[in-house]
Amino acid sequence: MNIGKAAQASGVSAKMIRHYESTGLIPPARRQASGYRKYTSSDVHMLRFIRRSRDLGFSLSEIGELLSLWLDKSRHSVDVKRIATAHMMELREKIDSLEQIFNTLQMLVECCSGDDRPDCPILADLGSSAELARTEDAHQQRS
Numbered sequence: 014m015n016i017g018k019a020a021q022a023s024g025v026s027a028k029m030i031r032h033y034e035s036t037g038l039i040p041p042a043r044r045q046a047s048g049y050r051k052y053t054s055s056d057v058h059m060l061r062f063i064r065r066s067r068d069l070g071f072s073l074s075e076i077g078e079l080l081s082l083w084l085d086k087s088r089h090s091v092d093v094k095r096i097a098t099a100h101m102m103e104l105r106e107k108i109d110s111l112e113q114i115f116n117t118l119q120m121l122v123e124c125c126s127g128d129d130r131p132d133c134p135i136l137a138d139l140g141s142s143a144e145l146a147r148t149e150d151a152h153q154q155r156s
Contacts, residue, residue, distance in 0.1 A: 016042070019052035023060035030060065038063065038077055071100055 020027040033039045039059060042050035062083060066076045078096055082088045124134040 016050045022057045024064045025060045
């Protein structure tokens, strides 16, 4: 099948398929006599694997490792679990950070009266953070 059909069957855009080939994540597609790429059902299966991995938030380097392990029938599941566990820990850190941001914004929004007065704790907080950063920059330039 051509790249368009492979893209449609796998859920990976043709542009990303070409990108994955150029970065070496997947091997270059075989070529027809006309020069067009030719994909097999196992190529599509690999692309679906990559798509699912991306959906779960794995980086391209992690996907490369997982793909190698997936293709290696003598793999050790401990290696797969190590990658997935490390990824889960990264996700937990991001979730915790986003929860802190959410809680701060929620507090600021609750403190804002949202009326016609100019006083706004949201802008005051943003302004004080900007002032603090400017003060720190000026201090570093003097040092």
